[in-house]
Amino acid sequence: MRLKTKDGGWNPYFAGALVGILAILSVYATTALMGKTNYLGASTTFVRAVGFVEQVFASEHVAQNAYFAATKIKVDWQFMLVVGIFLGALISSLTDKSFKIEKVPPIWQERFGSSVTKRAVGAFLGGIVAMIGARLADGCPSGHGLSGVMQLSVSSFVALILFFVAGAVTAALVYKRRAS
Amino acid sequence: MSIDQILGLITGLVFGFLMQKGRVIRFEKQVGALLIKDMTIFKFMLSAILVGMVGIYILYDMGITTLSHKPMNIGAVVLGGILFGIGWAVMGFCPGTSSAALGEGRIHAVFAVLGMLAGAAIFAELYPFFSSTVIAWQDFGKIGLQDALGISHWVIIPIFWAAVIGLFFLFEKKGL
Numbered sequence: 001m002r003l004k005t006k007d008g009g010w011n012p013y014f015a016g017a018l019v020g021i022l023a024i025l026s027v028y029a030t031t032a033l034m035g036k037t038n039y040l041g042a043s044t045t046f047v048r049a050v051g052f053v054e055q056v057f058a059s060e061h062v063a064q065n066a067y068f069a070a071t072k073i074k075v076d077w078q079f080m081l082v083v084g085i086f087l088g089a090l091i092s093s094l095t096d097k098s099f100k101i102e103k104v105p106p107i108w109q110e111r112f113g114s115s116v117t118k119r120a121v122g123a124f125l126g127g128i129v130a131m132i133g134a135r136l137a138d139g140c141p142s143g144h145g146l147s148g149v150m151q152l153s154v155s156s157f158v159a160l161i162l163f164f165v166a167g168a169v170t171a172a173l174v175y176k177r178r179a180s
Numbered sequence: 181m182s183i184d185q186i187l188g189l190i191t192g193l194v195f196g197f198l199m200q201k202g203r204v205i206r207f208e209k210q211v212g213a214l215l216i217k218d219m220t221i222f223k224f225m226l227s228a229i230l231v232g233m234v235g236i237y238i239l240y241d242m243g244i245t246t247l248s249h250k251p252m253n254i255g256a257v258v259l260g261g262i263l264f265g266i267g268w269a270v271m272g273f274c275p276g277t278s279s280a281a282l283g284e285g286r287i288h289a290v291f292a293v294l295g296m297l298a299g300a301a302i303f304a305e306l307y308p309f310f311s312s313t314v315i316a317w318q319d320f321g322k323i324g325l326q327d328a329l330g331i332s333h334w335v336i337i338p339i340f341w342a343a344v345i346g347l348f349f350l351f352e353k354k355g356l
Contacts (some may be wrong), residue, residue: 007203013348015202016224019195020231025355026191027236027245034184037245040195042276046300067307073224078186080181084280085190085199089283092200101285105207105272107215116185120291123271127295128302130267134275135303136310138250141268142276145225152325152333152340153249160263164214166265171222173246176267 008096023150030077034148038077039151043134045082047071056148137162195282199224205280207272207288214269219356226344233340237333249322255314271295 001010023040030038051073062068080137093099104119112118134140137159139148145163148156181189199205202224212218235298239245259335268274273281278296303310326333 004210005203009203010201012202012204012220012224013227015198015204016227019198019202019224019228020233020235022191022198023195023216023228024235024239028239029187030189031244031245033187034338037248039248040191042274043296043300046275046296047304050297050300050304053297065304065306065307067309068182075185077184080185080188081192081195082276084189084194084278085196086192086279086283087189087278088193088196088198088206088273090196091193091283092197098200098203099285101287103253103288105211105286105288107208116288119288123273123288123291124295124298126267126269126271126297127292127297128267128326130264131275131296131299132303133260133263133265133267134234135260135300137264138253138256138316140264140276141225141274144250146228146232148247148250148334150229150236151214151247151249152233152336153252154320154325154328155250155252155257158252158257159250159264162258162261163265163268166262167214167269168216168265168324170266170269171211175211175215175327 008098019146020150025144027154034077039143040081041078041139041147041149042082042085043131043140044071045079046131047135048073048076048079107175195276196283199277199280201286205273205277205284206280206286210274210277211272217356219351223263223348223351226347230341230344233337237337247324249324251322252320253315254317254320255317256310259314267299 003014005011025038026040030036048071051062051068051071055073062073103116104114108119108122137144139156139159141163144159145154149160203209204221209218209220213221240247273289273292275296276291278292282293284305311331325336
């Protein structure tokens with residue numbers, strides 16, 4: 001088995017195993033330094049981020065909203081984790097020269113053409129539906145898929161299987177051209 | 181910055197770095213997995229799970245850390261899971277990888293991030309409705325497989341390892 005992939009990346013089993021070690025260290029470090037065990041996740045940060053935005057022009061409305069109140073709008077550990085993910089990917093891609101400005105990805109282009117607007121609308125609408133789902137299910141592929149399954153959580157097994165099944169059915173309908 | 185924020189930032193830096201090196205954050209890899217053509221993201225994710233699972237349960241058994249199961253709320257997990265899957269396929273990113281994808285120059289991820297922010301705002305508005313309907317149906321609480329099956333997690337973990345390694349061999353055999 002090769003340690004490097006054809007595109008200059010690392011073997012996914014190896015890089016994934018390192019993330020497993022990171023998850024263990026992170027669980028230990030958050031418990032030791034913050035007094036509470038935190039597991040890797042990302043989607044709650046989107047609630048906090050949009051809460052900050054809404055506070056600018058409708059602070060009372062945000063204060064009265066039960067979901068924002070329960071989530072607590074603050075720049076917390078997970079918020080900085082999501083910022084760190086951006087920076088980590090930036091550093092990695094710049095240093096191994098895999099950084100690439102891409103406006104429309106190839107699979108999308110094959111099906112829908114090179115229109116940036118079409119891709120933007122797709123990504124935006126997909127984002128809305130996915131985030132409503134992630135908040136309802138209480139997790140995304142990080143929180144449920146990675147952290148939850150790692151803990152053998154029943155809800156996370158159900159969520160991850162449904163993410164994949166619903167995603168696979170949708171992808172087949174959206175990207176595979178029907179034979180005519 | 182507080183210690184919480186510094187710790188989050190450092191952990192995120194390493195996480196983002198490793199996801200980028202694993203080449204799992206691109207639209208092609210995410211949708212490639214959903215089209216069952218390229219299982220890179222599952223190789224990466226399941227490897228992380230196999231390793232993490234053992235360490236997390238050792239720390240838990242030593243009484244050092246706690247578990248944090250998310251509630252098995254039937255309506256919320258099933259409906260939420262399906263909605264997420266549909267959105268994921270069209271968007272081609274998940275919440276964590278959208279941030280990473282922006283970092284490696286996939287600027288169309290901006291629209292995914294904006295959509296997810298809008299989705300979070302919409303969810304906050306719909307929360308009272310969901311609380312009294314879907315979320316209110318049936319909640320089995322914060323349970324792990326070991327609670328549901330009534331057996332030790334150290335019985336489940338080796339079975340899970342064996343099943344996932346079998347899946348890895350299948351991926352390699354089929355060239356996925």
